[in-house]
Amino acid sequence: MATTINITKRTDTKINNVDFNNLIFGTVFTDHMFYCDYKDGQWQQPQITPYQAMSFDPAARVFHYGQAVFEGMKAYKDEEGKIFLFRPDQNFKRINKSSARLAMPEFPEDFFFEGLTELLKLDSAWIKPGVGNSLYLRPFVIATEPAISASPAKEYRFMIILSPAKAYYAGKVRVLFAEKFSRAANGGVGFAKAAGNYAAQFYPTSLAQKKGYQQVIWTDANSHENLEEAGTMNVFFRINDTLITAPTSDRILDGVTRKSLIQLCDDLNINCEVRNITVSEIKTAAKNGSLKEIFGAGTAAVISPVEAFEHAEELFELPEIENSYGSLLKDSMLKIQHNLAEDKHGWRYEVR
Amino acid sequence: MATTINITKRTDTKINNVDFNNLIFGTVFTDHMFYCDYKDGQWQQPQITPYQAMSFDPAARVFHYGQAVFEGMKAYKDEEGKIFLFRPDQNFKRINKSSARLAMPEFPEDFFFEGLTELLKLDSAWIKPGVGNSLYLRPFVIATEPAISASPAKEYRFMIILSPAKAYYAGKVRVLFAEKFSRAANGGVGFAKAAGNYAAQFYPTSLAQKKGYQQVIWTDANSHENLEEAGTMNVFFRINDTLITAPTSDRILDGVTRKSLIQLCDDLNINCEVRNITVSEIKTAAKNGSLKEIFGAGTAAVISPVEAFEHAEELFELPEIENSYGSLLKDSMLKIQHNLAEDKHGWRYEVR
Ligand SMILES: Cc1ncc(COP(=O)(O)O)c(C=O)c1O
Ligand SMILES: Cc1ncc(COP(=O)(O)O)c(C=O)c1O
Numbered sequence: 001m002a003t004t005i006n007i008t009k010r011t012d013t014k015i016n017n018v019d020f021n022n023l024i025f026g027t028v029f030t031d032h033m034f035y036c037d038y039k040d041g042q043w044q045q046p047q048i049t050p051y052q053a054m055s056f057d058p059a060a061r062v063f064h065y066g067q068a069v070f071e072g073m074k075a076y077k078d079e080e081g082k083i084f085l086f087r088p089d090q091n092f093k094r095i096n097k098s099s100a101r102l103a104m105p106e107f108p109e110d111f112f113f114e115g116l117t118e119l120l121k122l123d124s125a126w127i128k129p130g131v132g133n134s135l136y137l138r139p140f141v142i143a144t145e146p147a148i149s150a151s152p153a154k155e156y157r158f159m160i161i162l163s164p165a166k167a168y169y170a171g172k173v174r175v176l177f178a179e180k181f182s183r184a185a186n187g188g189v190g191f192a193k194a195a196g197n198y199a200a201q202f203y204p205t206s207l208a209q210k211k212g213y214q215q216v217i218w219t220d221a222n223s224h225e226n227l228e229e230a231g232t233m234n235v236f237f238r239i240n241d242t243l244i245t246a247p248t249s250d251r252i253l254d255g256v257t258r259k260s261l262i263q264l265c266d267d268l269n270i271n272c273e274v275r276n277i278t279v280s281e282i283k284t285a286a287k288n289g290s291l292k293e294i295f296g297a298g299t300a301a302v303i304s305p306v307e308a309f310e311h312a313e314e315l316f317e318l319p320e321i322e323n324s325y326g327s328l329l330k331d332s333m334l335k336i337q338h339n340l341a342e343d344k345h346g347w348r349y350e351v352r
Numbered sequence: 353m354a355t356t357i358n359i360t361k362r363t364d365t366k367i368n369n370v371d372f373n374n375l376i377f378g379t380v381f382t383d384h385m386f387y388c389d390y391k392d393g394q395w396q397q398p399q400i401t402p403y404q405a406m407s408f409d410p411a412a413r414v415f416h417y418g419q420a421v422f423e424g425m426k427a428y429k430d431e432e433g434k435i436f437l438f439r440p441d442q443n444f445k446r447i448n449k450s451s452a453r454l455a456m457p458e459f460p461e462d463f464f465f466e467g468l469t470e471l472l473k474l475d476s477a478w479i480k481p482g483v484g485n486s487l488y489l490r491p492f493v494i495a496t497e498p499a500i501s502a503s504p505a506k507e508y509r510f511m512i513i514l515s516p517a518k519a520y521y522a523g524k525v526r527v528l529f530a531e532k533f534s535r536a537a538n539g540g541v542g543f544a545k546a547a548g549n550y551a552a553q554f555y556p557t558s559l560a561q562k563k564g565y566q567q568v569i570w571t572d573a574n575s576h577e578n579l580e581e582a583g584t585m586n587v588f589f590r591i592n593d594t595l596i597t598a599p600t601s602d603r604i605l606d607g608v609t610r611k612s613l614i615q616l617c618d619d620l621n622i623n624c625e626v627r628n629i630t631v632s633e634i635k636t637a638a639k640n641g642s643l644k645e646i647f648g649a650g651t652a653a654v655i656s657p658v659e660a661f662e663h664a665e666e667l668f669e670l671p672e673i674e675n676s677y678g679s680l681l682k683d684s685m686l687k688i689q690h691n692l693a694e695d696k697h698g699w700r701y702e703v704r
Binding site: 324 | 376377379380381385387402405407408410411414415417418419420452453455490492494495499500501502503504509511513532533534535536537538541547548550551553554555557558573574576582584620657
């Protein structure tokens with residue numbers, strides 16, 4: 001691919017200092033980064049440079065008004081050394097949807113894909129083959145203009161940084177259904193990967209963690225009756241042999257994993273309903289034994305099984321289950337992502 | 353006041369390059385800035401240095417998860433050259449309340465006041481006397497730790513930057529009552545000065561601006577029936593001779609101007625009710641002529657009179673009014689702030 005990127009390479013590499021068996025997620029970064037500034041109404045020359053700290057004015061609007069959006073993607077390497085992304089077109093569309101909602105300029109498609117491609121080719125040694133290994137990709141956009149009036153910036157920086165991620169088998173999680181705090185408002189920015197949505201969840205999540213729950217399942221801010229999504233995952237519930245997941249809305253992120261799983265259910269003849277799910281429905285199902293599984297779905301862990309949930313001081317433990325839909329779907333997804341299974345829907349994107 | 357601050361002064365000053373009669377709000381900064389880093393579980397040695405760009409890792413959590421809170425205050429100078437702040441204890445408490453909601457560490461009171469004091473003394477030439485002139489103070493806290501897992505940072509920076517502000521007589525504003533978009537959720541972070549709350553308003557506000565309205569008056573996200581606040585102001589409605597303002601809640605910022613005005617109404621024998629106000633009540637009052645005034649209240653403009661509002665494609669023009677409560681209250685506030693009137697409630701804080 002011809003590129004318009006101005007590339008400055010590192011002469012050495014940090015990779016030999018990295019223990020790939022003991023990675024703490026999101027703390028180690030590769031040798032290079034991509035960035036592109038927006039000013040005078042247009043995106044400037046894209047750059048790849050050694051990964052490094054950058055200079056920002058203390059008045060940069062991102063520090064004051066939270067004009068910042070991001071994406072989370074992964075690159076995989078097969079045994080032959082080929083590099084794949086999973087549905088990157090979805091992340092590209094979503095980052096621009098997020099940007100539009102925050103009054104930020106959209107990033108051009110060719111810059112996005114050239115940036116990913118060139119950066120992954122330069123740092124390809126950081127992608128380890130083997131199911132479970134991946135390189136986490138973090139595209140993001142921040143408002144850099146130094147001006148503190150409460151209005152949209154005129155200058156931005158789009159960046160991509162890369163962080164190697166180890167197979168993520170954190171085990172099962174215990175979750176709390178939200179009763180008081182909430183994540184998003186109708187007519188708000190919940191559907192966007194807006195930076196501020198995440199900071200807003202940290203305190204309620206820390207309260208849940210003190211009670212022994214790793215995650216909160218958010219409910220609607222009005223009635224706290226509708227189960228919506230987790231902090232960085234959409235959620236699926238299995239009642240008898242039917243999977244159910246909430247419809248997306250202006251409060252809920254339209255997850256790439258979620259929409260891929262819905263399609264895979266169709267492929268695998270698993271009945272999957274997209275509809276509102278209430279707390280009382282799930283509690284009733286837990287009590288009468290028809291609730292078989294709950295799992296989160298997102299890029300980080302693909303699928304994260306839930307072993308217990310609490311609501312209104314009542315604790316519900318989920319049964320151990322054979323033929324878990326969660327495991328089946330996770331296995332199918334990983335095989336497609338790692339080029340180990342047929343890619344019926346054209347989801348794999350080879351980086352070359 | 354004894355100080356623990358490490359001070360590095362500029363040898364020259366930028367002030368001679370500044371045209372104080374043509375200031376664009378929030379774009380010009382003084383010679384110095386204050387900052388203090390949090391790491392290893394505690395706030396480190398505070399610093400005052402020349403105002404300058406600083407280096408940040410691209411993985412700093414503020415860029416990804418919006419862990420950022422801020423305050424807005426003003427310093428005034430009287431004709432004798434004495435410098436005053438207005439109720440800075442309120443801003444100090446509020447920034448820590450905001451920080452707590454975003455799982456950020458609270459800043460120590462002595463550092464906050466020493467920082468303000470030393471910085472204002474150094475840059476006191478930037479505060480011009482005269483009603484309407486002021487120096488805008490922007491304390492803020494951002495998450496600096498370079499790590500992109502979705503959890504609270506372990507490292508932060510508290511900063512104060514200063515920007516001279518000219519008398520703000522922007523004239524009357526036209527506003528749109530929100531019908532679809534919203535600012536805050538029940539159980540969310542609307543009451544905090546969280547950075548992400550502001551970016552979320554830019555796009556809906558830009559739509560209003562395209563229709564000829566400078567500001568949106570936000571309504572509750574559930575029914576869009578309750579009038580709450582504007583982007584950076586609380587709102588007061590006058591029906592006949594009664595002022596009404598919405599109660600604060602977890603969706604509404606507890607404004608220093610709002611609470612001071614409520615007290616001033618008491619002092620001036622103006623009847624002021626703190627209660628829910630509905631869109632239909634205000635539309636009815638506009639139609640039958642009992643709606644006399646609407647104004648925003650906030651640190652930037654003190655009071656910002658509204659000349660017209662639109663809701664559901666219906667436009668309402670407010671009457672010209674004699675003995676406007678807005679003007680009366682603004683005048684009283686400015687006199688107290690500029691040391692031109694008695695300070696019955698101990699709101700002025702002299703910087704020395
Ligand atoms: C709020 C939220 N919901 C859901 C998801 C899952 O989305 P995806 O499957 O695209 O990673 C994420 C993570 O990206 C998220 O941040
Ligand atoms: C959302 C919001 N409401 C109201 C206000 C007014 O608050 P204060 O009077 O403390 O400036 C502000 C500005 O600070 C604000 O950001």
